[in-house]
Amino acid sequence: MDMHFRSSAVEIKGPAEIDAMRVVSQLAAETLSAVGEIVRPGLSTEEINSFVHAHTLKQGARPAPLNYKGFPKSVCTSVNEVVCHGIPGERVLRDGDIINIDVTHIYKGFHGDTSATFYVGKVSEEARRVVEVARRSLCLGIAQVRPGARLGDLGAAIQEFAEGQGCSVVRDFVGHGIGRKFHDEPKVAHYGRWGKGERLKPGMTFTIEPMVNIGSWEVDVLDDDWTAVTSDGSLSAQFEHTVLVTESGVEVLTERNRPLANSEIFPDYFK
C-alpha cells in the first residue's frame, strides 16, 4: 500500500561511476565485435568460449559469467531454440543456425553486458525474420529511454512491435540494473504498458535485452539448470545493450564502433 511513497531502489551513478561503466561497456562491446568475426559453420561453442575468455583477459578484464551462480563458462552461447544462458560445449555450429553470444565483462569493479545474434552461413527466411525483429525491438526499447519515461514504456514499445510482427516476447527473463553488481534493480521487462512502472532518472544504468521467439513466449529450463529453450522448439533471437539515462536522453554504453560481422548484413530489413 505504501508502494507509491517508497523511494526508488535503483542506484543513481555519479560521474566517476559513469566513466567506469563507459570503459567496461566498451571493452565488452569490443569483445562481442571480435567474436562475431569468427562465427562460421564448423566452429564449436567451446571455441567461442575460449576466444571470449582469452580476448577478455587480454583487455585486463574478467569474464563475469565464469562461476557466476555456478555458471561454468565465460560466455553464454544460445543456438536456435535456445533462448538464453546456453552453456558452451561440444555443439558445433551448422550452416543455417543462428547464435546469440552474450558477453559480460568486469573491469575495475564494474560490469558491462552486451549480446547479439549472429547468422551462421546462409539462414532461412524465418531465422532472418526473428533475428531482425529482435534487433529492431532492442532499438525501439532504447528509443524510449529518457528522464521521466517509465519502465513500462520500454516494454510496451518492444512488445507492440514484436507481436505486431507475429513474434512473441519472452516473459521469464528480463533486463536489469547493472554496475558493481551484474544483476541489480530495476527489472527491465520487455513487455508492459505505456505510462506504467518506475520513472527513469539520469544516472541510472541498466540493460535492455529482449528475447523474441518466432512461436510462443513460453520457455523451459533444461536439466543443466541454465539452458533456457522455447517450449515449442521454435527459434529465438536476442540483442542486448547496457544503457545510461542521461540528462537529455540515453547513452548506449555498449555501442559498437563498427558494424557486426555475420549479423548486420540486412540493414534495411524493415524499410
Ligand code: MF3
Ligand atoms: N549475460 C546474461 C544477461 O544478460 C546473464 C548471464 S548469467 C550467466 O543478463 F551466469 F549465465 F552468465
Ligand code: CO
Ligand atoms: Co544482461
Ligand code: CO
Ligand atoms: Co547479457
